[in-house]
Amino acid sequence: MIEVADRLKHVEEYYFSKKLKEVAFLKSQGKPIINLGIGSPDLEPPFKAIMALGESLNDKTAHKYQSYLGLLELREAIVDFYKNHYSVNLSAKTEVLPLIGSKEGIMHISMAFLNPGDEVLIPNPGYPTYASVTKLLGAKPIYYNLTEDKNWEPNFVALERLDLSKVKLMWINYPHMPTGAKASHKFYDDVIAFAKRHNILVINDNPYSFILNKNPKSILKYKGAKDVCLELNSISKTFNMSGWRVGMLAGNYDYINSVLKIKSNVDSGMFYGIQKGAIEALKSSEMWFISLNSVYQQRRKLIWKLATALNCTYDEGTSGLFVWAKLPPHIKSEEFTNLVLKEHSIFIAPGTVFGSNGEGYIRLSLCEEEDVIKEAIARV
Known part of the structure; x- marks a missing residue:
């Protein structure tokens, strides 16, 4: 063997x-x-998304390689979605990157920013993939505690006591999986300030913000977020399309472009019909x-x-x-x-x-x- x-x-x-x-x-x-x-x-899934997928199969370019950046029409739909639902303004050309599922994004972000020996702040409890990807790349998970008595939010006083000199990334995820906790406005301000103090890139994994939640939030709405934050999102949960594998990454152009360098060497673009279906899903009323x-x-x-x-x-x-x-x-x-x-x-x-x-x-x-x-x- x-x-x-x-x-x-x-x-x-x-x-x-x-x-x-x-x-x-x-x-x-x-x-x-x-x-x-x-x-x-x-x-x-939304009926219009299924119809768009079917109708797209006769388009001349449907079965060819697609852009690594995704269709401009899809990126514009993501931008409109963020503006309409989160009041966040993004550029379709520079601040959005469609993904073949946000789980892919976790790997590609990590590959873009982590070297062996770097450290990553990971929630405990939290999505196990954050830690496994970190380990696969030879970086070190540093688990930060989330507890019921703190409404499953991090204790920044405790975090400040850590040696953060090797920490490169911090994963957060609200509404939180697995607990379902919703983060406060103060939390987003605090985590952005924390990231700036210690030169840490924060990634907010945000696939659950529309499920049983009347007030969806994006970290990108908060002051200074684009300096130190990226946000992952997905149509999997919101539109019942988990098998379609459509995610998105939003944030600062330089960070997005770094992830694109990895992504463009790993896949050859998302299937055209799935992109057309995702566009219609994102337009849902x-x-x-x-x-x-x-x-x-x-x-x-x-x-x-x-x-x-x-x-x-x-x-x-x-x-x-x-x-x-x-x-x-x-x-x-x-x-x-x-x-x-x-x-x-x-x-x-x-x-x-x-x-x-x-x-x-x-x-x-x-x-x-x-x-x-x-x-x-x-x-x-």
């Missing part, structure tokens, strides 16, 4: 990749598994968001009932595609979720997937129909 690269010694296969194999095996054995572990929207959230509101009420049946507590003021539920004292997250899978054939995510501060919590997805969630409640 050829020996693998040293970088693979520092990462494991993604938890959900491994766990879904187990779930698939259980299903093959006839187990009636209910999957409440994954945030993959099951609702339909306010009624789209109202209709989407009315579905999730009803599902969340049922997930709250399920959490209560599991003897968990939760915060009703959160947003996003999940319910972050607190277990009774002294119960371990992974042991609990394994037991629920074994006894009730319900797959839910243990909080420890997202970091050590997730111990004592579980995460339940809203991406199942009401009848399925009711069945889960009945089983418990």
Whole structure:
């Protein structure tokens, strides 16, 4: 056997990749598994997006290589989306970069800015990919604590006590995944000031801002943000298009151009038809968001009932595609979720997937129909 690269010694296969194999095996054995572990929207994308995709296939350029920058029309749609929903002004030519999913963006941003030995501030709990990508590149994750008593916001006093001399990037993610916490205006001002003091590039990962959230925010709206911040966004959650793999990066031209240097050497542009569909999705009216959230509101009420049946507590003021539920004292997250899978054939995510501060919590997805969630409640 050829020996693998040293970088693979520092990462494991993604938890959900491994766990879904187990779930698939259980299903093959006839187990009636209910999957409440994954945030993959099951609702339909906007009809106009699907139509635009289909109609685009007859365009002369539909099947050719596409621009590394994406269609100008798509970039303009992203700019309009940011102006209409976040009151943020961007340039379609210099401050927006379409991505083949925002997960790609995490890798490409990291490759553009990190050298081996650099350090990266990563939330605990938080999206596991921030840490795994950091390790793959030979940089060092520095985990900063998020706790319930601080509304899952970082403690900047504690951060200032750290040796930050090697820190290059800081990942933030609000509305927060997995907890659903919404950041305050003060937080954005504080993190921008913190980044300027220590010459750190902050990346706000912002895919959940329209899910059960009446006041979507972009960090780019705040004074001085473009000097030290980039923002990742996505159509996956907002428009039920996770499989389309369309994300976006917004911010300062110099930062965007650095990421483009990586991206242009890794992929050959996004498929034309997907771009045309994404354009129509981004033009969706306010009624789209109202209709989407009315579905999730009803599902969340049922997930709250399920959490209560599991003897968990939760915060009703959160947003996003999940319910972050607190277990009774002294119960371990992974042991609990394994037991629920074994006894009730319900797959839910243990909080420890997202970091050590997730111990004592579980995460339940809203991406199942009401009848399925009711069945889960009945089983418990």
